[in-house]
Amino acid sequence: MSNSVFSVISRFVEEYRSSTPNKLKMIDAYLLYILLTGVFQFLYCVLVGTFPFNSFLSGFISCVGSFILAVCLRIQINPQNKRDFLTVSPERAFADFLFAHTVLHLVVVNFVG
């Protein structure tokens, strides 16, 4: 049982390394960064306490929001999904990504206190 799980995982990693374009790998690195940042914030909240709660929330929501936006960018840029996004060019996706981030950061900075 664990054997098959291990083989699936190693196969997956191999496929990832070979067939994913570089651009997507960069976005994946970014996603990992965002994830870790969010996890560490949550850890602080669990270990030390919720004071100040609004700051924790805004930081955490910022991570979550950024993660989601980056995932959207990755989906739109992926050449394999081109058929689904005929009207959206990669540049357009990036522009949307930047605009949404501006709005997100406006809200986050307002809430962080």
Place this chain on the structure above:
Amino acid sequence: MAHLCLFSLLVLSLVLETQALTPTHHLTTTDVARLQAVLSQPFTDLKSAYYSVVGLSKLGIFVADADETCRFINSNLDPSSVESLFYAAEASQALSGCEIPVTNDTRDLLLATVSEDSTASQIHQSVSALSALGLPLASQEVVSALKARISKEDNVLAIILALQTASRLSQQAELGEILEEIEDLAARLDDLGGVYLQFEEGLEATALFVSAAYSLSDHVDMEPPLKEDQVIQLVNSIFSKKSWDSLSEAFSVASAAASLSNNRFHVPVIVSAQGPAAVSHSHPFLQLQVTDVLCQPLSSASVLVESASAVASKSAILSQAPFTLRDGVFELNFMASQPASGYYQFSVAITGDSRFVANHVELKVKVSTRVAINNMDLSVVDKDQSIGPKTTRVEYPTKAKASFMADSHQNFAMTFQLVDETTGVELTPHQTFVRLHNQKTGQEVVFVAEPDSKNLYKFELDTAERKTEFDSISGTYALYLMVGDATLENPILWNVADVVLKFLDEEAPGTIQAKTLYVPKPEIQHLFREPEKKPPTVVSNAFTALVLSPFLLLLILWFKLGANISNFTLSPSTILFHIGHAAMLGLMYVYWTHLNMFQTLKYLAIIGSLTFLAGNRMLAQKAVKRLDGK
């Protein structure tokens, strides 16, 4: 179905209408005397002489010095003024044996004033002067002139004066149209709360209207179109004011009172109890004064109690019992029917004259009695009932000779009966209190004695249960019985006995503290909200570093993946875009530290639009390059 509803509504309204009004305001004998005093003031000119003389004559009083007054009138008379002639003529008619010299010029002047061109007031004055002086006048001319004036001057006072004038004319004249004005005027009265009915012009206008309407109605012998309730409401309005601002106001009230007490159609009846409406064995007669509005007793009246019933039990005591007239007061021996003490609702009817208005009166009569205390038994009962109770009987108003002892194992009990002194019927007064007073400390505790189903009053004191009321202070307490009620003539405060109460000593407070209600209370210190406890700086710093560490990881990963900026074109739009983007991020930091949302949005709009334009251009260039590269 609709017909049935309508019919029942009609019946209901008829039933409600039979609840007639009775006057809430009327003149008492002191008020009438005050009115006479106001009218008897020495007069300064012809007008005030008129008001005084004629006003007093309406009240049935004649001026003391008639000759002196006559001379005064004659000397102040101005024969060229219609008004002056009016005052003089009317005043002289009220005095006996006073003559005003009349010349042909005077008569011509007065007759000439009777025309459509004079005001209603002038016509009234000339017609009254002509009739007072005994000069002939043409009634029909007057009528037509009045009709013309009424249609021109549509105000209330003018129409009232027209009514007064019409009552001086010959009965053969066509007064029908003027008579109808009474009804029109009555419709213009304001109903205030269903109690008062008056003109907005004031009391004087209302009073003059009443006197004019009744004098005209008497003159033509036709009942005025005023309903009984309206008459009573007019009585309330006119007689609610007991001191009058001016002589003319007093005069108008006097005329109204005179016409209401002596006209052919409506005579309002004022019924008032002499003293409080209460009877008892010492005062068994219920005395009523039945008068007209001028406080003159009605000689032809006969007063009857239609029904009298107890308020509490609604059982009828009397029915159709007549009052007897004695010395101008109607009285009834109510105690002869042996009523129990309490309140009774009387419905009284005054008959004898078909003109009486408001002749059904509702009265509340109180029957008082004296109370006696029977069978006052005091005892000390052991709680476990092992020793039988010793009962001591005490007679009112003596005090028990021995004092009673009760400690925590015993109960002190008291039973008694309250009866009517004369009839022996059991009573349940409103207040039956037992008061225990500690003479040494001044403490006082009051309990209520309750009657049981057989009207026997019981009071039990359980020393153990009631120790909180006594603050566990042992000692001698004087026991008082307090009995009181509105229908009792002899409220009772009786020191029945002395009771020595023993409480368990360890519970007694050291000193007795008077209840301090009015000393300053301890000051309240406001507690501001404590700031929340922050974690130590070391921990915060450590976690900040931890949270920022993934950024390093990101840079390493990107480097390993081969991220580069080799495609960076140095075109203006690219530079502008990057500067704009950096500026936006800087703005976010400044927003966090200094600005508020509005300022930020303002700057963001400026920087954002620049960045957007530059970025658009840059990305377009990139897209072109990408498509070319394909």
